[in-house]
Amino acid sequence: MDERQWIHAIQKGDKQYLKDIVEKYYDDIFRFCAFQSGSGEDAYDLAQETFLKFIRYVEGYRYRNLKGYLLTVAMNLCRDYLTEKGKRGEREISYDQSVSGENGSEGDSLWEIYRPHERFSGAEEASPEAKSVESDVYGRLTKLLSELPQIQREALILHYMYDMKYREIAKLTGVTVSTVKSRVKQGTEKLRGRMEKEDFLDG
Amino acid sequence: MVRKRQEKIWERAAGMKPDPQKKKKSLACIEEVIADKKIHNIPSPAELIHIQLQYISPVFWLLQGGMLLLLLLLLYQMARMGVELADYLWWSSIVAAWMGILANGAVGRYFSHGMAELEQSCCINLSQMWTIRMILTIGVDICILTLFSGGVAMCTNTFFGRIAVYLLVPFVLSNICCLLAVSALRGGRSRYTLMVLAVLAGLTAAAPSLFPEIYGTAYLWVWLCMLVLGIIVFAAQIKNCYGRMIRGEMICWN
Amino acid sequence: MLELKLDNVSKIYGGHRAVDGIEYILSHGVYGLLGANGAGKTTLLRMICGILEVTEGRILCEGTEIRKMGAEYRRLLGYLPQNFGYYPEFTARKFLMYLAALKAIPKREAADKVEELLRLVDLEQVKDKKVKTFSGGMVRRLGIAQALLGEPEILILDEPTAGLDPKERIRFRNIISALSKNRIIILSTHIVSDVEYIADKILLMKGGKLLSAGDIEHMLSQVRGKVWECCIRPEEAEAYQANFSVSNLRNTEQGVKLRIVADDCPLTDAVPVDPDLEDVYLYYFREFDREPLS
Numbered sequence: 001m002d003e004r005q006w007i008h009a010i011q012k013g014d015k016q017y018l019k020d021i022v023e024k025y026y027d028d029i030f031r032f033c034a035f036q037s038g039s040g041e042d043a044y045d046l047a048q049e050t051f052l053k054f055i056r057y058v059e060g061y062r063y064r065n066l067k068g069y070l071l072t073v074a075m076n077l078c079r080d081y082l083t084e085k086g087k088r089g090e091r092e093i094s095y096d097q098s099v100s101g102e103n104g105s106e107g108d109s110l111w112e113i114y115r116p117h118e119r120f121s122g123a124e125e126a127s128p129e130a131k132s133v134e135s136d137v138y139g140r141l142t143k144l145l146s147e148l149p150q151i152q153r154e155a156l157i158l159h160y161m162y163d164m165k166y167r168e169i170a171k172l173t174g175v176t177v178s179t180v181k182s183r184v185k186q187g188t189e190k191l192r193g194r195m196e197k198e199d200f201l202d203g
Numbered sequence: 204m205v206r207k208r209q210e211k212i213w214e215r216a217a218g219m220k221p222d223p224q225k226k227k228k229s230l231a232c233i234e235e236v237i238a239d240k241k242i243h244n245i246p247s248p249a250e251l252i253h254i255q256l257q258y259i260s261p262v263f264w265l266l267q268g269g270m271l272l273l274l275l276l277l278l279y280q281m282a283r284m285g286v287e288l289a290d291y292l293w294w295s296s297i298v299a300a301w302m303g304i305l306a307n308g309a310v311g312r313y314f315s316h317g318m319a320e321l322e323q324s325c326c327i328n329l330s331q332m333w334t335i336r337m338i339l340t341i342g343v344d345i346c347i348l349t350l351f352s353g354g355v356a357m358c359t360n361t362f363f364g365r366i367a368v369y370l371l372v373p374f375v376l377s378n379i380c381c382l383l384a385v386s387a388l389r390g391g392r393s394r395y396t397l398m399v400l401a402v403l404a405g406l407t408a409a410a411p412s413l414f415p416e417i418y419g420t421a422y423l424w425v426w427l428c429m430l431v432l433g434i435i436v437f438a439a440q441i442k443n444c445y446g447r448m449i450r451g452e453m454i455c456w457n
Numbered sequence: 458m459l460e461l462k463l464d465n466v467s468k469i470y471g472g473h474r475a476v477d478g479i480e481y482i483l484s485h486g487v488y489g490l491l492g493a494n495g496a497g498k499t500t501l502l503r504m505i506c507g508i509l510e511v512t513e514g515r516i517l518c519e520g521t522e523i524r525k526m527g528a529e530y531r532r533l534l535g536y537l538p539q540n541f542g543y544y545p546e547f548t549a550r551k552f553l554m555y556l557a558a559l560k561a562i563p564k565r566e567a568a569d570k571v572e573e574l575l576r577l578v579d580l581e582q583v584k585d586k587k588v589k590t591f592s593g594g595m596v597r598r599l600g601i602a603q604a605l606l607g608e609p610e611i612l613i614l615d616e617p618t619a620g621l622d623p624k625e626r627i628r629f630r631n632i633i634s635a636l637s638k639n640r641i642i643i644l645s646t647h648i649v650s651d652v653e654y655i656a657d658k659i660l661l662m663k664g665g666k667l668l669s670a671g672d673i674e675h676m677l678s679q680v681r682g683k684v685w686e687c688c689i690r691p692e693e694a695e696a697y698q699a700n701f702s703v704s705n706l707r708n709t710e711q712g713v714k715l716r717i718v719a720d721d722c723p724l725t726d727a728v729p730v731d732p733d734l735e736d737v738y739l740y741y742f743r744e745f746d747r748e749p750l751s
Contacts, residue, residue, distance in 0.1 A: 013242045013563065022233055030221045044221065048229045052236055059243045141216050160213040192209060241608075243532060244563045254558045260546070317542015321603070324506040324536040325559035326528050332559070451509035 007063040018058065022051050025067060028162070029074050034138075035157050036078040038146040046081060050074040071162070072172050075154060082150060144194045152187035159184050251327065251335055263309050270298050270305070274351050282358045291355045292369055293412030299348055299370045300408035303377030304401045306340040311385035311392040319454045330448040337441065341378070348374060368426050369418060373408035375433035379440060380404065386444050386453060459533075459610050460484050461505070461641055465514035468500050468665075475500045477665040478514070487637045489652030490645040492662035493742055498645040499539055501662070502615050505643070506536050518611075532561070535609030539616045539645075541600040545589035549580055549599055552588055553606065560607040567606075574602040577632065593620035601629065605636075612642040618651050630655050653734045661741050668741055673734065680732045680740045683720055687727035688712045697723075704739045 001009075006017040029050050034043035050073045054061070061069070145153050154173065158164045166184070170177045221229075246254070274295060281291055310333055313319060322329040348370045349363075356363035381400055385392050411417045417425075447453045461483040468476040476497045492498050503509035505516060507523050507530060516523050523530045543552060550571060557567035575581045578598040583591070588599065597620050604612060614633075618626050633642060634655045644652055652659065659676050661668040669676065684704070689697060694713045697703065701723055705716035716730070717723050718739045 010242065011245075013244075013566075015237055015240060015242060018237045018240070019234060022230065022237075026226060026230065027220055030226070031217070031219050034219070034221075035216065044225050044229050047221075048232055051233050055233070055236055055240055059245050137212065137215050138219050141212060160210070161217045188209070192206075195209060195212070244561045246561055257558075258555055315542075316544050317538075317540050318544060320503070320508060320538045321536060321541065321556075322559060323508045324531060324534055324538075325556065326532045326561040326607075327559045328528070328531060449510070451503060454508060 003066050004063045007058075007061065007066070010058055011061075018055055021054075021066070025070055026051070028067065029070055031161065032071060032074050032157060033078055035142055035145055035161070036075070036150075036153060037081055038142055040142075042081065046074065046077050049077055053077070065168075067162075068164075068168060068172055071158065075172070079150065140198065144191055144198070147194065148187055148190060152183045152190070155180055155183040156187040156191065246327065248335075251331070252339065254327070255332065255336055255339065259309070260312070263305070266305050267302075270302055271347060274298055274347070278351065278354050278358075282354075285358075287415075288355075288359045288361060288366075289412050289415040289418055291359065292366075292418060293409050295351065295355070295370060296373045296408035296411070297405040299374040300377040300404035301401055302344045302348070303374050304381045304397060304404055306337070306344060307378060307381035307385050308392075308397040308400075309340065310336050311381075311397075314385070314453065315392045323448070323451075323454050329454065330445060333448065334445065344374065345371070365423065368423070368430055372426055372429050372433060373404070375430065375437055377404040377408070379433065379437050382437070382440055382444065386447070459639075459641060460519055461611065462517040463505075463514070464517060466501070466504060466511055466516060467513035468497075468504060468509065469512040474665050476504070479667050481660065481667060481670060483641050483643070485637075485639055485641060486657035487633065487642045487644065487652075487655050489656035489659045490643055490662060491647065491649065491652065491659060491738060492645075493647055496662045497665035498662055499615055500665075502536075502613050502643065502645055505611075506534060506613055507531060528561075532607070533610045535604040535607065535612045537600045537604040537614045537617050539619070541596065543588045543596065543599070545587065547588055548585050549575065549588060549591075550584045552599065553603055556603045557606050562607055570606060574605055577605075578602045579628075594622060594625055597621055598625070601632070610640055612636065612640055613645075614643065615645045616647075617644065618646065618648065626651065649735045649738050659734070659737075661738075663741060676734065676737045677732050680718065680737050682729055683718055683740060684730050684732040684736045685717045685719065685723055685727035686714065686730045687717065687724045688714050689724070702739050702743055704736050 001017075003021075006020060010017050026047060030043050030047040033046035033050070034040050037043060037046060050070060053073050054070060145156070148156070151173070155169055158169045158172065159166075164172075166177045166180045169180045169184075173180070277294060278291075313322065313329060313333060313336075319329055322332070349367050352366040352370055353363045355361070355366050359366075377400075381397070381404075384396060384400060388396070416422070444453065463479045463481045463483070466476060466479045467474060479501060490498050490502070500509065504511050505523075511524075518526060518530055518533070544555075547555065553571040553574065554567055557571060558564075562570065572581075575584050578601055580595060580598055580602065583595070588596065591599065597617065601614070601617060604614065618629055621629060630651070633644070636642065637655070637657070644656065646652060653673070656673065658670065658672050660670045661676075669679065688709075688711050691708070691713050694706065694715070697715060697717070698706070701715075702718040703715055704718055705714075707714045716736075717727065718732075718736050722729075
């Protein structure tokens with residue numbers, strides 16, 4: 001059964017396929033929320049909320065691009081989240097306690113909650129160094145991304161991590177293709193500059 | 204070179220996965236919501252029309268069908284006899300007026316029998332059903348009258364649009380009067396009132412045929428004006444009725 | 458937790474305030490809306506159903522105005538109007554199927570639900586008979602059945618037991634009690650015994666205003682010490698009835714036993730007694746609708 005048939009069945013009353021959709025896309029949505037919001041901990045809540053919203057309004061959903069739709073919902077939730085955070089005067093992410101990988105006072109530090117060693121296929125237990133290297137990558141990328149303006153970040157993540165074309169991103173974010181292009185370009189430039197500075201580009 | 208490395212980093216980032224424990228907890232939460240979720244059925248416009256059609260009273264079908272049959276039979280008969288335009292028009296105007304009465308009288312049925320209050324509180328409420336029913340019935344009637352006009356046009360060598368105007372005027376006017384009766388008068392929905400209206404409307408519709416010159420090209424502009432005015436008034440009337448319905452004025456008589 | 462908020466709700470006809478500034482928050486449970494005829498109960502219920510436009514104030518469901526929610530709000534409703542009519546040519550089953558269609562219940566589901574509800578209100582034997590052949594009580598039972606279509610979360614019943622005999626009333630009470638979990642049920646009536654046993658909260662309405670609201674214990678406490686019982690001579694009975702609010706009158710061998718609701722002791726040898734809901738009603742309304750004896 002493909003997605004379109006899933007949606008069709010759900011709208012006719014077969015709720016079970018909702019579970020299939022959630023399982024299929026949870027990781028993708030989680031990842032987006034983590035990098036966009038800058039908070040791994042909150043990413044779980046944001047991803048959850050994305051799916052809850054989807055479920056709440058599933059009857060009115062017209063199938064076209066399910067992944068894109070879910071990403072749009074996630075994107076808007078992240079925007080609200082960041083606005084809220086901004087209002088509360090919090091910096092978008094705080095990195096000071098995170099370098100050594102020790103547990104923060106409240107909640108896990110950024111990379112403890114990722115399981116980087118899973119990237120190593122077949123490896124039962126990756127070496128602590130490998131672990132920390134990988135989670136380091138995520139953490140540092142998140143940090144660098146957090147320095148970009150929100151909308152550039154969105155465009156970059158969608159483009160590089162989800163392989164979305166400019167046209168698709170334009171549709172999702174509601175702007176013109178050229179705007180997307182410029183956001184991606186500027187974002188990439190900035191990111192490259194920061195990466196070079198931070199000596200990120202090793203291995 | 205730099206670009207490639209940047210790409211690599213993105214590639215690696217794309218492999219990031221959530222912690223299984225936390226993911227499990229999150230999923231469990233979502234599953235709970237799914238279990239509680241009741242899938243609402245949002246009926247498509249086609250389904251709404253289907254519901255309408257299922258519950259329309261047989262009397263309506265009888266009358267509507269009867270009028271259609273009447274039009275066809277008389278058209279055939281008159282065509283064979285080879286009569287003048289005015290002859291076609293006097294009885295078909297009566298039928299056109301009756302169609303208007305039937306359309307609004309049928310809808311008036313929604314408001315009698317004490318069902319209006321209850322229906323208005325339903326998901327697909329009375330104002331929606333009323334609107335759909337009006338559009339359907341009047342739309343079909345207009346189609347029938349237009350096609351009929353085409354038939355007459357062929358038999359009398361007149362432009363079908365002109366004949367359509369002659370027929371739509373009594374149709375629209377009787378719609379206006381009947382809707383007024385049904386929505387404003389206390390006794391307006393009873394069968395008795397509708398029959399009285401039908402007789403009056405029929406007589407009024409047939410009246411122009413007493414003066415055949417009135418169907419001449421000289422007076423065509425009068426008919427056109429009446430049609431346009433009639434449409435405007437009827438549209439305003441419908442809007443007003445709809446507004447009154449959603450505010451509850453038409454539904455809660457006491 | 459479903460919450461319905463009445464925010465200074467008023468309905469004004471010309472100069473007349475049929476409903477005047479009602480402020481209340483409803484959540485799960487059974488609410489008894491008590492008041493005389495013309496107190497504005499039906500008007501209020503119609504506004505809650507979204508049928509009648511609110512002149513002043515707002516009605517909010519979980520924080521959103523019901524006006525804005527439209528069909529999504531009506532999906533939550535089950536309504537039994539006071540003047541409940543029907544298309545006479547419909548059979549009981551067709552009637553329920555029709556309403557199920559209006560409530561956007563898919564046909565498969567509707568068929569099962571209709572059977573179930575007909576059984577619940579004991580109309581299964583007559584399901585294929587035309588509604589015009591039904592007695593008043595049967596029509597009301599049909600009305601209750603339709604109100605339950607679609608598992609409404611907000612159930613609004615306007616004088617639902619009118620025309621029901623005592624056995625049917627009890628049956629109705631049991632049905633409602635069983636439903637009260639996770640639902641807001643508003644029962645409007647002027648018959649106190651209908652709500653005495655099943656209502657979690659009582660709302661007293663008079664002249665369009667909400668006089669008092671609270672659970673039964675709260676209501677009773679308001680007239681505690683204001684209900685008296687005394688025994689008088691039969692000749693005096695009429696005079697007493699004219700001058701006091703008599704909630705009950707009984708002829709006994711010792712004379713006429715009166716139960717009086719009054720702020721002060723009406724008679725030297727009158728004894729205070731524990732109030733019941735009818736005393737509360739009488740205290741507020743000063744008129745008493747006795748239950749019909751038939």
